[in-house]
Amino acid sequence: MKLIVAIVQDVDARAVLDALMADGYRATRISSTGGFLVRGNSTFLVGVEENQVETVAAIFKKHCHARREFVSPMLPLSEEAAARHWVQPLEVEVGGATIFVLNVDQFEHF
Amino acid sequence: MKLIVAIVQDVDARAVLDALMADGYRATRISSTGGFLVRGNSTFLVGVEENQVETVAAIFKKHCHARREFVSPMLPLSEEAAARHWVQPLEVEVGGATIFVLNVDQFEHF
Amino acid sequence: MKLIVAIVQDVDARAVLDALMADGYRATRISSTGGFLVRGNSTFLVGVEENQVETVAAIFKKHCHARREFVSPMLPLSEEAAARHWVQPLEVEVGGATIFVLNVDQFEHF
Ligand SMILES: Nc1ncnc2c1ncn2[C@@H]1O[C@@H]2COP(=O)(O)O[C@H]3[C@@H](O)[C@H](n4cnc5c(N)ncnc54)O[C@@H]3COP(=O)(O)O[C@H]2[C@H]1O
Ligand SMILES: Nc1ncnc2c1ncn2[C@@H]1O[C@@H]2COP(=O)(O)O[C@H]3[C@@H](O)[C@H](n4cnc5c(N)ncnc54)O[C@@H]3COP(=O)(O)O[C@H]2[C@H]1O
Numbered sequence: 001m002k003l004i005v006a007i008v009q010d011v012d013a014r015a016v017l018d019a020l021m022a023d024g025y026r027a028t029r030i031s032s033t034g035g036f037l038v039r040g041n042s043t044f045l046v047g048v049e050e051n052q053v054e055t056v057a058a059i060f061k062k063h064c065h066a067r068r069e070f071v072s073p074m075l076p077l078s079e080e081a082a083a084r085h086w087v088q089p090l091e092v093e094v095g096g097a098t099i100f101v102l103n104v105d106q107f108e109h110f
Numbered sequence: 111m112k113l114i115v116a117i118v119q120d121v122d123a124r125a126v127l128d129a130l131m132a133d134g135y136r137a138t139r140i141s142s143t144g145g146f147l148v149r150g151n152s153t154f155l156v157g158v159e160e161n162q163v164e165t166v167a168a169i170f171k172k173h174c175h176a177r178r179e180f181v182s183p184m185l186p187l188s189e190e191a192a193a194r195h196w197v198q199p200l201e202v203e204v205g206g207a208t209i210f211v212l213n214v215d216q217f218e219h220f
Numbered sequence: 221m222k223l224i225v226a227i228v229q230d231v232d233a234r235a236v237l238d239a240l241m242a243d244g245y246r247a248t249r250i251s252s253t254g255g256f257l258v259r260g261n262s263t264f265l266v267g268v269e270e271n272q273v274e275t276v277a278a279i280f281k282k283h284c285h286a287r288r289e290f291v292s293p294m295l296p297l298s299e300e301a302a303a304r305h306w307v308q309p310l311e312v313e314v315g316g317a318t319i320f321v322l323n324v325d326q327f328e329h330f
């Protein structure tokens with residue numbers, strides 16, 4: 001058993017969830033916030049058998065898209081960051097999905 | 111050290127949390143959403159010593175109950191799922207708790 | 221690759237996030253609730269290379285502070301806990317950060 005922790009953009013969350021459900025996978029969605037852009041995103045927990053990891057990763061790859069965003073960072077920037085003159089809108093490439101696959105020592109369902 | 115990630119129904123969250131606290135365990139609760147039923151549930155993080163995993167799992171088993179629910183799935187279903195004629199209310203067995211036990215490489219508390 | 225799961229007090233979340241971002245780390249913030257005090261706190265997911273774990277832990281240590289709180293626990297206490305006469309405000313030491321470092325089997329970003 002592996003636990004996939006996947007962080008995706010909110011706009012892609014619905015499509016990837018539908019695809020996972022339609023293929024019979026189990027998933028849990030958690031509202032989260034990106035550290036840099038301070039915008040809402042979605043963190044999925046998907047517990048799968050080891051031989052399903054690649055298929056599930058491919059579902060994320062298919063339904064989650066990288067986008068280029070122009071943002072003026074919301075951060076009350078630390079001195080060193082402000083010193084980089086972040087007053088100009090910054091172009092940031094936000095990835096489609098960031099995926100961590102963790103090993104599960106023990107799984108129980110009751 | 112192990113990190114238990116346990117997903118339970120909201121109606122059982124209070125009881126299981128009280129039981130964990132009364133026995134001196136430490137826990138953190140995260141609001142989450144079930145992928146299939148698109149309903150709120152609770153995800154617990156419980157960091158424990160390895161020899162406490164079974165006791166904590168038993169607390170979840172005691173306080174979290176499986177239920178049969180009649181639902182008309184909320185999903186904007188993908189074509190293949192809609193084709194299964196999901197217009198009729200679907201009877202779904204929702205488990206009491208889904209538990210992943212993860213190994214912790216390093217633990218710090220300050 | 222390691223996944224750091226760090227639980228901190230809300231009052232420290234902004235400062236630690238700014239410090240992580242300024243140093244180029246990637247992080248995701250999740251709103252959570254402490255099991256004992258039933259108060260909001262923050263759970264961070266920070267995926268880092270193995271040789272960055274100590275530096276990131278040091279950032280949490282620098283920006284997250286333990287505090288002593290007087291609380292009257294909100295819990296609908298279980299009988300045994302109520303029997304301990306928790307009507308008096310309880311002095312509780314709330315740590316600055318609780319950190320779990322998990323091993324990542326596989327990492328993908330697209
Ligand atoms: N300290 C920093 N300095 C300069 N640029 C930075 C930066 N942190 C992030 N970025 C850039 O901003 C994008 C959005 O990051 P955010 O933190 O809002 O949203 C992130 C975050 O919520 C999560 N994430 C990515 N890598 C992570 C990691 N290693 N650990 C935890 N969460 C991660 O996935 C979202 C998308 O990340 P992605 O890498 O595709 O895209 C990132 C990255 O291109
Ligand atoms: N491997 C896993 N990884 C991550 N999270 C997991 C998981 N297994 C279970 N969960 C979480 O636990 C909740 C209860 O799951 P359970 O399997 O008992 O009960 C499930 C199951 O009986 C059924 N179900 C879930 N996904 C399905 C699917 N793709 N196709 C058919 N039935 C599904 O609907 C019930 C409610 O599911 P829902 O998604 O709303 O809520 C799920 C989900 O949030």
Ligand SMILES: Nc1ncnc2c1ncn2[C@@H]1O[C@@H]2COP(=O)(O)O[C@H]3[C@@H](O)[C@H](n4cnc5c(N)ncnc54)O[C@@H]3COP(=O)(O)O[C@H]2[C@H]1O
Nearest residue numbers: 131134135136137138155156157254255256257313314315
């Ligand atoms: N092993 C673990 N697994 C998962 N999450 C963990 C954890 N250890 C700590 N946490 C999280 O970190 C917060 C601060 O914990 P700390 O141990 O510093 O400070 C704690 C501790 O001093 C005390 N405490 C917690 N649980 C207790 C219990 N069952 N009995 C007595 N005191 C407790 O109350 C303070 C606030 O606890 P609260 O639950 O509100 O909030 C906790 C909880 O959200």
